[in-house]
Structure formats: C-alpha cells, structure tokens
Amino acid sequence: MKIVRRLNPILLFLLFAAVIYPWRDCPAQRDKIRQAEREIKTSKSKLEEIEEEIRTKDERAKGLAKQEHGLAVQIQDIERRIDKSRQTLKSLNSEIEEISAEINYINHQLAVLAQKLKGKKAILYRRIREIYKRGRLHEVAVLIGSHSFTDLLKRIKYLTLIAGQDKRLVREVGGLQQTYGEYRRASERKLALRVTRKEELEREQQSLQSSETQHQKLLKSVKTQRAEVLKALEERKADRERMRSIIAELERRRLEAQEKAKREGRILPPETAYLDGRMGKLKWPVAGGRMIRGFGPYEDSMTRTRVINNGIDIKAELGSEVHSVAGGTVEIADWYRTYGKMVMLYHGSGMYTIYGHLGEVFVQAGDFVAEGQTIASVGATGSLEGPLLYFELRNGGRAEDPLKWLGRM
Known part of the structure; x- marks a missing residue:
C-alpha cells in the first residue's frame, strides 16, 4: 500500500503529462492545418480560374466560329x-x-x-x-x-x-x-x-x-477579319472550280439530247457558234468600268495568300447596264453562292460567258439574247469589294482569259 501510495503521485504526473502534452502542441498543428487548408483553397481557386479561362476561350472560339459563319449568312440575307x-x-x-x-x-x-x-x-x-x-x-x-x-x-x-x-x-x-x-x-x-x-x-x-x-x-x-476573308476566298475558289462541273453537266445533257434526236430520226437545227472568229473583237460587258483584277493568279492584299482568278473583276457604278458580249441562250439566271446573282450564257460550240455580282437581272433561263442586249445591272451581291462585275469566259468548262476575247475598253 505504501508503494502504491508512493507511486500514485508519479503515475498521476505521468498520466497528466501524457494527456496534457498533445494540447501543448495543438496551436502549431492548427496553424499547419490552416496553412494547408489555405494552400488547398488557393490551388482550388487557381484551378477554377484555369477552368473558367478554358471555358471562356472555348466559348469565344465557338462564338468566333459562329460569327464567321453568321457574317456570310447575314450579308447574303441583307443582299436579298x-x-x-x-x-x-x-x-x-x-x-x-x-x-x-x-x-x-x-x-x-x-x-x-x-x-x-x-x-x-x-x-x-x-x-x-x-x-x-x-x-x-x-x-x-x-x-x-x-x-x-x-x-x-x-x-x-x-x-x-x-x-x-x-x-x-x-x-x-x-x-x-x-x-x-x-x-x-x-x-x-x-x-x-x-x-x-x-x-x-x-x-x-x-x-x-x-x-x-x-x-x-x-x-x-x-x-477586318482575316479568317473570314480566307474562308470567303476558299469558298470562291471552290465555286469557280464547281462551275467546271456545272458546264460539264450542261454539255452532257446537250450531247444526250443530240444522241436521242439521232436515235429517233429527228434532225436538230444546226447550232450557231456566236463566238467563232470573234477573239479580240468582243465589246466589254459594261461601259465606263475599270478592271481591278485580271485573269490568273494574284496575291490577296489582306491575307497575303495566292489566289487564282478564273475571270476578270471590273469596278463599275452600282446600277450600270451589263450587256451580253455576243448572242446566245440563257442557261442560268439565279443566285449562285459566291457569284451572287449570276447570269450564264451559252454561245454555241461549248463556249460560255458568266456575269457575276449582279444587281437586277432582266432575263431568265431559256431566253435568247442578242449581242449587246442589256441582261442585268451591276450590283454587289456576293462581293466583298462593293459594286463590281465579275466576267468569266469558259471553253468546254475550261476558263480562258477574257482579255484575249475582248477588244479595247
């Protein structure tokens, strides 16, 4: 009993020390915990900022993509x-x-x-x-x-x-x-x-x-938007190439009609070739205009990219009369993508002329037009440069330099 009584104070002290010691270090531990929590919170905040930035950039990219697509649609709607x-x-x-x-x-x-x-x-x-x-x-x-x-x-x-x-x-x-x-x-x-x-x-x-x-x-x-201009140039390039397919299809139908007539024993009237012997002698499709871009490759001033022009661009006053360079039949008189309002004439022997970015059109598909006849007026439909006339000449679907066919302006 004496030993127990003697040990009791020691045990009590040790027990007290064991219980009290952790609480002596508690403020330091709490500081560490708080610091860790602050670091976690800071990291979480930075992570949220990064995620928000990613979302913002993603939305901006989507918005720009929509805007690029939307501007072209808006321009076409306004032109209509x-x-x-x-x-x-x-x-x-x-x-x-x-x-x-x-x-x-x-x-x-x-x-x-x-x-x-x-x-x-x-x-x-x-x-x-x-x-x-x-x-x-x-x-x-x-x-x-x-x-x-x-x-x-x-x-x-x-x-x-x-x-x-x-x-x-x-x-x-x-x-x-x-x-x-x-x-x-x-x-x-x-x-x-x-x-x-x-x-x-x-x-x-x-x-x-x-x-x-x-x-x-x-x-x-x-x-002012380079990407939009690049896109428009690519679309125009694709449309110009697509024109070859359209003319090929027209020629195929023409040959089919001739073959069908031959099989049925019918004789079709001979086709008039309105452009035969006319190279360098055709009148310009618009009077008082100024050619701003010729046939063939050129460098776009804004995008610094090389572009192929399958025709010529003639700057002219809005509403100026557009004339047929030769007699022929109207194959197309309608809106066509980057050509805007367009008229395509067939002159026989696989020769076609195309008039783009028109304002008012005075002819329709199937009409016969005489040389010098007013077929439309200068407009700005499908154009990124205001009022002008795009003039193209194709031989069997292949684009030729119109300047070889046109006389002096």
Whole structure:
C-alpha cells in the first residue's frame, strides 16, 4: 500500500503529462492545418480560374466560329433584302407613274366636261331667262293667237319640240354635272392613293438605305477579319472550280439530247457558234468600268495568300447596264453562292460567258439574247469589294482569259 501510495503521485504526473502534452502542441498543428487548408483553397481557386479561362476561350472560339459563319449568312440575307427593296421601289415607282397618268387623264376629262358644262349651262340659263321674261301664260298666248286650226296644230307641235329640247337640255346638264362629280371624286381618290404610295416609297427608300448601310458595315467587318476573308476566298475558289462541273453537266445533257434526236430520226437545227472568229473583237460587258483584277493568279492584299482568278473583276457604278458580249441562250439566271446573282450564257460550240455580282437581272433561263442586249445591272451581291462585275469566259468548262476575247475598253 505504501508503494502504491508512493507511486500514485508519479503515475498521476505521468498520466497528466501524457494527456496534457498533445494540447501543448495543438496551436502549431492548427496553424499547419490552416496553412494547408489555405494552400488547398488557393490551388482550388487557381484551378477554377484555369477552368473558367478554358471555358471562356472555348466559348469565344465557338462564338468566333459562329460569327464567321453568321457574317456570310447575314450579308447574303441583307443582299436579298436590298434586292427585294429595289424591286419594291421599282414597282412603287411604276404604280406612281400609272396613277399620275390616270390623274392627268381625269384632269383632262374634267377640263373637257367643265367646258361642255359651261356651254350647256349658258344655253339653259338663257332659256330660263326667256321663259321668265315671257311669263307663265306665254304658251297659252301663242296658242290663242293661232289664225286657223292648222296654225294651231303647228304651234302645238313647235311648242312640244321646244319643251322636249328644254327637257333634254336640263337632263344633259344634270348628267354632265353628275359625270363631273364622279371624275372629281375619282381624281381625289387617285391623289390620295398617290400620296400613300409616295409615303410607302419614302419608307422603302429609308429601309433600303438602312440595309445598304448595314451591308457596308458588315462588309467592312468581314474585311477586318482575316479568317473570314480566307474562308470567303476558299469558298470562291471552290465555286469557280464547281462551275467546271456545272458546264460539264450542261454539255452532257446537250450531247444526250443530240444522241436521242439521232436515235429517233429527228434532225436538230444546226447550232450557231456566236463566238467563232470573234477573239479580240468582243465589246466589254459594261461601259465606263475599270478592271481591278485580271485573269490568273494574284496575291490577296489582306491575307497575303495566292489566289487564282478564273475571270476578270471590273469596278463599275452600282446600277450600270451589263450587256451580253455576243448572242446566245440563257442557261442560268439565279443566285449562285459566291457569284451572287449570276447570269450564264451559252454561245454555241461549248463556249460560255458568266456575269457575276449582279444587281437586277432582266432575263431568265431559256431566253435568247442578242449581242449587246442589256441582261442585268451591276450590283454587289456576293462581293466583298462593293459594286463590281465579275466576267468569266469558259471553253468546254475550261476558263480562258477574257482579255484575249475582248477588244479595247
């Protein structure tokens, strides 16, 4: 018991020390834990920042890809809207001209009616004055003054004729007044309609101006984006190559038609070769233009890439007339990708001419056109450089330098 009592204080001290010792180091451990937690939190925050940056860059890349695709689509939509506005303006102008012509005709008729009415009214007023001066019993006095029964009958006849003439005069004046009123109301309606159409015309002109401004802004935006320009150049290159396939298909169909006619014993009329012997003699498709890019390879100034041009680009005023360089048949008259609004003519013997970036087109597929005929106007559809005419000449699908065929500008 003495030993136990002697050991108890020692055991108690050791036990106390064992229990208390960890708590003496606890603040240091807590600091280490807190530091570790801070480092973990910092690392986690950096990781989140990195992930956010990756997401942002990914979204930006996707956005740029959409924007690149979207700009081309927007430009095409605006070009179609501009084309529609121009057609609407043309229609409204034609309608206003027709209404003005109708108003001029109505005004002329009103002037004629007014003159007739004036003359008839003068006669009617003169008759009324005469009747008033002679009094109500004038006819009775005329009849009483008859010398014989025969004279009485004559006087009755003449008075009846005069009364009938007066009645017709009154009806005629009334009819002229009614017709005059109808023409006057028609004139007022036409004038109101012309005012309405002119207001519509002004609104459409404002819409067109807004679309053209937006179009120019988008074109400028596209020009500042190298990737978009590169993409457009690649698309244009692909479309120019695709044109060879289109012409090959047209030639295949033509040969099939000839073979079919031969099998059926039919004789097709001989094909006219409108370009035979015309090399260096053709007139330019647009007057007053300036060639800004020739046939063959060139370096794009923005992208510094080598590009092949299968035709020539002629800078010209918007709306300038585009003429056929020779007689031929319209094969295509429609929108075609980077050509914009395009017309393709077949001139016989496998020779084709192509007119691109057009504004208004005046022909349709199947039409025959004569040399020098106006087939379209200069536009900016599908163009990244504003209004210009793209002119291409192909021989059996192979592009040839148009300058070899064209005479002096």
